[in-house]
Amino acid sequence: MxxxxxxxxxxxxKKEKTAWKCFGFLKQLGIHPDWQFVDVYGMEPELLxxxxxxxxxVLLLFPITEKYETFRTEEEERxxxxxxxxxSSVYFMKQTINxxxxxxxxxxxxxNNRDKMNFETNSSLKKFLEDSLSMTPxxxxxxxxxxxxxxVTHESSAHEGQTExxxxxxxxxxxxxxxxxxGGHLYELDGRKPFPINHGETSDDSFLEDAIEVCKxxxxxxPEELRxxxxxxxxx
Numbered sequence: 035m036x037x038x039x040x041x042x043x044x045x046x047x048k049k050e051k052t053a054w055k056c057f058g059f060l061k062q063l064g065i066h067p068d069w070q071f072v073d074v075y076g077m078e079p080e081l082l083x084x085x086x087x088x089x090x091x092v093l094l095l096f097p098i099t100e101k102y103e104t105f106r107t108e109e110e111e112r113x114x115x116x117x118x119x120x121x122s123s124v125y126f127m128k129q130t131i132n133x134x135x136x137x138x139x140x141x142x143x144x145x146n147n148r149d150k151m152n153f154e155t156n157s158s159l160k161k162f163l164e165d166s167l168s169m170t171p172x173x174x175x176x177x178x179x180x181x182x183x184x185x186v187t188h189e190s191s192a193h194e195g196q197t198e199x200x201x202x203x204x205x206x207x208x209x210x211x212x213x214x215x216x217g218g219h220l221y222e223l224d225g226r227k228p229f230p231i232n233h234g235e236t237s238d239d240s241f242l243e244d245a246i247e248v249c250k251x252x253x254x255x256x257p258e259e260l261r262x263x264x265x266x267x268x269x270x
Contacts, residue, residue: 064157074264091143091267092213092245118232121217127174129225135210142212142223158183213245
């Protein structure tokens with residue numbers, strides 16, 4: 035099955051070209067281009083082999099449907115009842131800004147791989163991560179609301195796009211999540227959820243394939259939907 039390539043994603047209320055827009059956004063936030071976002075064109079082994087390795091994060095864009103919302107509620111209730119292991123080193127934040135799922139997904143991807151990133155001295159994202167490291171997920175969300183450097187940087191990057199931006203309050207039905215490897219476990223990080231989701235063990239070598247298996251589950255829950263897109267944060 036192929037991913038449908040969407041030329042839109044949501045970064046603080048903007049619709050832009052996915053991998054290219056992520057790259058430009060990170061560059062302006064002060065991250066050296068040692069890592070790059072690349073498109074994942076499908077789930078078949080031959081298509082995954084086209085993705086440069088290693089991969090340290092995957093961002094998935096998917097539609098929020100009635101089926102998904104039902105699953106999300108059931109998943110939350112199940113985890114609250116049974117519990118799960120989440121390492122304290124996982125960086126997770128809530129989403130309180132409308133249509134900012136792309137920005138938050140990108141922060142999740144970088145924050146949980148900050149030891150691999152080469153930040154410029156005056157990087158606004160580096161400062162945001164350092165300032166918020168000891169905060170709760172809710173406090174990080176509030177801090178982002180007032181952190182003008184990331185908002186201004188994004189606005190500047192978004193103006194380079196070719197599509198009209200929806201209002202920050204406009205209701206949209208597409209959403210971004212991040213998939214990361216922290217301590218040998220694959221975590222789904224979604225600011226709409228109350229906590230990270232532990233999807234089990236993974237490794238640096240198998241992470242992309244393991245993350246795509248999680249993506250497949252999203253697609254299988256909505257087999258009539260075609261609006262899925264994935265990009266990988268890969269070594270340049």
